[in-house]
Amino acid sequence: MAQRGVQLDQETFSCSICLDLLKDPVTIPCGHSYCMNCIKAHLDIEDGKKLHSCPQCRQTFTSRPVLLKNTMLAVLVEQLKKTGLQASPADHCYAGAGDVACDVCTGRRLKAFKSCLVCLASYCEKHLQPHYDSAPLKKHKLVEPSGKLQEKICSRHNEVMKIFCRTDQQCICYLCLLDEHKGHDTVSAAAERTKRQRELEGSQLDIQQRIQDREEDLKLLHQEVEALNLSADKTVEDSEQIFTELIRLMENRSSDVKQQVRSRQRTEVSRVRELQEKLEQEITELKRNEAELKLLSHTEDLKQFLLLYPSLSPSSPRSSRLGVYLDHRAGILSFYSVSDTMTLLHRVQTTFTQPLYAGLRLNSYGARAEFSKLK
Incomplete structure (x- = not known):
C-alpha cells in the first residue's frame, strides 16, 4: 500500500508533457502545472496560431498565458527527488508523444509492447499476457507496436491482408484472392517482402560499388x-622568362613605334575629319532638298509644280559655277549650274513688287553659296 501511495504521488507531480517529475513548475490560468521549459515550448509552437490552449484540459486563451511559478509544487518535487523515487518503475513506462499507447489502459496509458492483427489493438505487457495464457488468443498474429493497424486490414472483407498481388501491385486478403484478384499472380506478403529485401540489398551493393x-x-x-597545376606552374615560369626577354627587346623599339603610330594617327584623323565635313555638308544640303521636295509635294498649283520640279531633282550635277537668270516681267527667277552645259538648279515664280538686289554669301568652308536676305 505504501508503494502504491508513492506511485500516486509521482504521477501527481509529473509534467503531462514530458511525463517526468516537474522541473521549475509553473501554473497557467486554468490551474494546471507544467515544467517551465515544456510549457514555454508548447506556447511557442502555438504563437503562430494566435490562439493558445492548455495541453491537458484544452482550455483556450486569446493571449499568451502568463506563467506563474508554483513555489509549493517546487518544494514538494524537491522532497520527492530526495527520497530517490524520481525514476518510475519499469512497469510504469508511460506512452509519450510519438509512442503507441496501450488500448486497454485507462487514464494515463502505458506504452504498447505488441499489436495484435486479429484484435486490431495494441497492448502493454500486462494486458498482453492473456494472449500468452489463453489458447484461442495464442493463435493471434502479434507484431511490433503499430499505430496504423487499420491499414493492414482489408477495408472490403475486414480480414488481415497477408497476400501480395503482383498483377495489381497491392496487398490483399485471402477473400480478395477468391474474388476480384482471382487468377492474378499472387504470393504471400512475407515472401514478396523477402524477395524485395534481396533486391534491395542487391541495389544497395550495386550503389556501394x-x-x-x-x-x-x-x-x-x-x-x-x-x-595539371604543376605543369601550369612550370609553363608560367618558362613563359615569364621568355616574355621578360621579349619585353626588353621591345622596349628598345617602343619609341619608334609610338612615333609611327602617332604620325599615322594624325594623318588618318585629318583624312577622316575632312570626310566628316564633306558628309555633314552633303547631309545638310540633302535635308534642305528633302524639305523643298516635301514642300513641293504639297503644291496644288500644277504649273508651279511642273516648273519647280526639275530644279529640285536630287540628280542635279554639282558645279563650282552658278548662273542666275531673272525675268522680272514674267516673275521668274532661275538658278543654273554652269559647267560644259547649263543645268537648272532651282526656279522661283512670283510677283516682284520691289527692286531686286543680288547678295551672295559663302559658308565658313567655302563649299556652298547662299543669297543673303536684304534688310
Missing part, C-alpha cells in the same frame, strides 16, 4: 588536377 568506383575516379581526378 558505384560509390567506390566514383571515389576511385575522383581520386584519379585529384591526381590529374595536381599534375
